[in-house]
Amino acid sequence: MDHSRTYSIRQLSKEFDVTARALRFYEDKGLIHPERKGQTRLYSARDRARLQLILRGKRLGFSLIEIHEILDLYTPKDHGVAQMRATLGKYRGQIETLKRQREDIDAAIHDMQDGCVWLEGEITKVEAENLKADNA
Amino acid sequence: MDHSRTYSIRQLSKEFDVTARALRFYEDKGLIHPERKGQTRLYSARDRARLQLILRGKRLGFSLIEIHEILDLYTPKDHGVAQMRATLGKYRGQIETLKRQREDIDAAIHDMQDGCVWLEGEITKVEAENLKADNA
């Protein structure tokens, strides 16, 4: 994890399996701010980290706007205690959101596991009947 | 949880805070199939349960198409052992998907909690400095 190297748009898009178009789109929406060497974009390790956060946010079903707000929480801006307290509140709100989401996931996993157990039972049932029929 | 009663479109939309338009849309996409008394829709407890699953899927960031496939897993269709085995595979795949998603969530929660701790530290730091300045 070399912190000083840079990445081309192709390298990043390949590594994370997103299109270059998507990366430019994220930049357009203010989610990443890669440097420019002339015209071409140079992504830093920090940009890479932000991209990881973006993609994780997407996997969790957040919109780009929401992800933008989340990313803002990661960029330190110490504008007085009041601001910091407000940011702290946002952190906690975000944690609550995520926890609720985890409850949803846990419920879904349990449902699916119950379904698995039931289905396995049904399959063994049918197989038992097939055996009985074979022996008749 | 009376299993025999029915719900109007308004009742459901109010209870789950979705518009009637959305409910009709979900029906259009084949996600729910309420009965009709004449023209008007009558939602059963089963439809209500499916709606819950739909909304949970949405909260988890699944598309309506994906949710449709998930819902299919909930509707029993015993078409031979081969089909059941295939369905079992889909169940397990879905479980894996959900578990990966939970790892994402856990990571995000940890990040946010780290951020909280750090921010709390910064705030107390600044407060300490303010105190020092007051005593000077």
Place this chain on the structure above:
DNA sequence: CCATATGTTTACGTTGACGTCAATGTAAAC
């Protein structure tokens, strides 16, 4: 009897998140 509330279908509008060109630049490879 009429207003109000709730229901319906059909159709077009909108927003988000990109995809898909087109026209152009640049840099390495042959």
Place this chain on the structure above:
DNA sequence: GTTTACATTGACGTCAACGTAAACATATGG
């Protein structure tokens, strides 16, 4: 030097997931 590969910026297209508006039926209370 020219082809090849990858870069750029617009501009328009597209798909999902609804919103919104029009035009109408049904029923219920005052």
